[in-house]
Amino acid sequence: MAGVTKAVTGLSMAIAPGRTVALVGESGSGKSVTSQAILGILPKNGVITAGTILFRDQELGEVDLAAIPRASPKFRSIRGRSIAMVFQEPMTAFSPLHTLGDQIGEMAAIHRKASKAEIRELTIETLRLVRFPEPERAVRMYPFELSGGLRQRAMIAMALMCRPPLLIADEPTTALDVTLQAQILKLLKDLQGELDMAVLLITHDLGVVANLAEEVVVMHHGRVVESGPARTIFTNPSHPYLVSLMKAVPDFSDADRRRLTPIREIRIDADALVKPKASGPKGEPLVEARGLQKSFSLRGDRRLVGRAPARVIRALADVSLTVRRGECLGLVGESGSGKTTLARALMRAVPVDDGSIVLHGEGEGGTDGPVDLVSADRETMFKVRKRMQYIFQDPFSSLDPRMTVGAILSEPLEIHDLCKPAERRERVARLLAAVGLDPSFAGRYPHSFSGGQRQRIGIARALALEPEILICDEPVAALDVSVQAQILNLLKDLQRLSGLTYVFITHNLAVVNHIADRIVVMCDGAIVELAPRADLFRRPLHPYTKLLIDAVPHADLDRPLDFSHLPEAGLIGRRDWPAPFTVAADQPLPPLLEARPGHFVRAADLRFLNQRGDRGGVAEAVAAAVAALETPA
Structure with a gap:
């Protein structure tokens, strides 16, 4: 028994x-x-x-x-x-x-x-x-x-x-x-x-x-x-x-972004971490995406004859952004906004229809210089994989249930032929210690771990090749608040100790407020706002960003959700924004304009924003931004 x-x-x-x-x-x-x-x-x-x-x-x-x-x-x-x-x-x-x-x-x-x-x-x-x-x-x-x-x-x-x-x-x-x-x-x-x-x-x-x-x-x-x-x-x-x-709950009131207090703290071994070789000073561009376009054909669209064009979904529409060395860039938006497609495009797991993705630093053959990931050949991409790694949303489905944790962590080392088998066991032990797991766990299988432990194994696997940038796709979406706090603290500690760069995808604005330095807001495949974290939450400019912030439930009885401003089911109202944010289906997207230093919003004209009469203080924030633009330096 x-x-x-x-x-x-x-x-x-x-x-x-x-x-x-x-x-x-x-x-x-x-x-x-x-x-x-x-x-x-x-x-x-x-x-x-x-x-x-x-x-x-x-x-x-x-x-x-x-x-x-x-x-x-x-x-x-x-x-x-x-x-x-x-x-x-x-x-x-x-x-x-x-x-x-x-x-x-x-x-x-x-x-x-x-x-x-x-x-x-x-x-x-x-x-x-x-x-x-x-x-x-x-x-x-x-x-x-x-x-x-x-x-x-x-x-x-x-x-x-x-x-x-x-x-x-x-x-x-x-x-x-x-x-x-x-x-x-x-x-x-x-x-x-x-x-x-x-x-x-x-x-x-x-x-x-x-x-x-x-x-x-x-x-x-x-x-x-x-x-x-x-x-x-x-x-x-x-x-x-x-x-x-x-x-353990992150919220919007933490101006200094206090360290979260999980019920069980993860103690990582800083000495076990291998710091990646930085290919440039902190703050300089590491990845630059320009004009990315990507569309998908709808399933079941089997037109063999006929003149009607095939139905497509626009997943990325003129996406341009820069990821700086040493920062955490947050990507937020609803499901279907294009966040994951953009992340996979950066890894070239999804080919784009148009645009460029440039990785700065070590180029082909180990020489200094940028690499265009869109046009890079197979051999170049194999070398690039060591510098860019991915953390998946569901660690259970991304870990092979037939392999031990030791085999999972040593697989990248074996594929890239980085060390001999004896040294691999030592590296596996160091990786486990680096994410707060006992090295003896190397002989166990994924099903014997909790959700938070499996996510730490996924992080350890991503760190195996000593990458410069980690793309984190909803890494805490389905975790308890205490386990979520563990993972967020772990990611921040790893960044502080190793100088990692993050692209952090989430739909939880409290989480992105806690971990990100700059935030990109995506809607229907396009970037509608990009700003430093504090500026975005203090003075959002685009009505879509305001909608996302207003929809966050707070663990405070004195700050209830305002249900009266929510869109109806299935009608999020993404395209029926008032002027100058209007996006007509048959018209090109408005440009991204810089309303404040480092704060961009997709609008036709900034000087008319203060005439919209938006509810919830957006008009006042926009008026202040316009006034700042018109004030002589």
């Missing part, structure tokens, strides 16, 4: 009708096990050994869910009809083989005696309830045809088909963009008011808790360590674990 693990011990809480209770804690604290026990979907090896789960069902009265066999008809009549769940990842919760109408309507087919026509009408009505655009068309669509935000709305619609009195939302906004996250939060708040529905919200995001919950329950290692009204929890936290969680 392998032993018994107590996932939850002595948990007690109450959810009143129409109220929202947030269950907060790190991965492994017992949050999801609690929700699975309530819904009767624990894994086969999960057993409720003590306690009761009392639920007041509209038809059955008060029942103890812990005493009902989970596969019994009685529990099946409750599950879905009276208690429903919104899962964290809708793409894996939906079947890719069936339409949305079939899958959402299945809930009504099981619990209601209705005809196919009635079920279809109820499905359309429920999709309309969750503010789904074109619900009549949506019932014929498949999950893979939807964006992440619309898939999450479809998941909520499926849970609400029977109008349950209790909805369990398990990390409903974890990997969504800030605008989509704000839309989902607004939707849950509105639906709760319309349906008088109780919500059990499971999350590690304290900003989401502050905007939705009335009661908060904090879990740690399967036990409740603190609970109470949200106002008390946020203004007067008493348990050290909760205090530590709050200190």
Whole structure:
């Protein structure tokens, strides 16, 4: 017998009708096990050994869910009809083989005696309830045809088909963009008011808790360590674990960008780091991209005959930027804005249609000089790979599960023939020590590590070739706040000790505010604003940047989200900006203009910006910028 693990011990809480209770804690604290026990979907090896789960069902009265066999008809009549769940990842919760109408309507087919026509009408009505655009068309669509935000709305619609009195939302906004996250939060708040529905919200995001919950329950290692009204929890936290969680959260109020305080600090071995050879002074251009263009053809567009042009998506549109040595350049924007395409283009993992990407420093054959990565041959790119490395968003899928950690870290050394096998083992041990992992972990496989440890292994692999620049693609997107703090501190320490240069991609503006020196804001494949970090957050100029900043939930009850200024579902309003930011579909993009030193915005003319009358103080900021431009030096 392998032993018994107590996932939850002595948990007690109450959810009143129409109220929202947030269950907060790190991965492994017992949050999801609690929700699975309530819904009767624990894994086969999960057993409720003590306690009761009392639920007041509209038809059955008060029942103890812990005493009902989970596969019994009685529990099946409750599950879905009276208690429903919104899962964290809708793409894996939906079947890719069936339409949305079939899958959402299945809930009504099981619990209601209705005809196919009635079920279809109820499905359309429920999709309309969750503010789904074109619900009549949506019932014929498949999950893979939807964006992440619309898939999450479809998941909520499926849970609400029977109008349950209790909805369990398990990390409903974890990997969504800030605008989509704000839309989902607004939707849950509105639906709760319309349906008088109780919500059990499971999350590690304290900003989401502050905007939705009335009661908060904090879990740690399967036990409740603190609970109470949200106002008390946020203004007067008493348990050290909760205090530590709050200190681990990056926010916008840290003018000096304090060092985050994770619950478990990573102690890196500075002596184990091998500093890359700098190919130039700090602050000089390292990578310069000019006029990058990239388009993708839409799938399923199989025109064999006909004069109509093929449908394409413009992923990059006249993108120009400079990455300076020793800096961290942040790339922010929604999904589909072109951030990852730009990062892969910089690595030449994606060929561009037009433009140039110049890497300065060591050129072909080891001589000094720039290298154009767009036109470089295979041999040159092989040499360049040692200087540019990539950290992926999901470390589990990017690490080969059949290889040990030692083999994963030594593979780049073997490919580039940098050292002999005996020396490789020493280098692997040094890499593990450099990211705060025990060198003895080299013989273990990726599945035996936590998410944060796997991400550190991914960072160690990227450091194996002693690169000058790391491209970090959403490296903390799905991590708990404490593990996120560990990784952010690690990246900053590595940069300070080794002089690394970062291109840091994220949709979390609080994270980019903490780590970046300059920030690039991308929308529909184009750069709409570029500025130093402090200047961008203090005085944003483009309305898209203002929209992103306004959509960030703060872990502060006195700074709630302004839901009234959010765009409707599926209508982010990217192109209907007022003049001079207007981008017509058939017109060239406005230029990037320098409003302040180092602060660029994409607009037709800066001198008319102060006449827009924007809400939220943007007009005042623009007026100040224009005044500064017109003031003689």
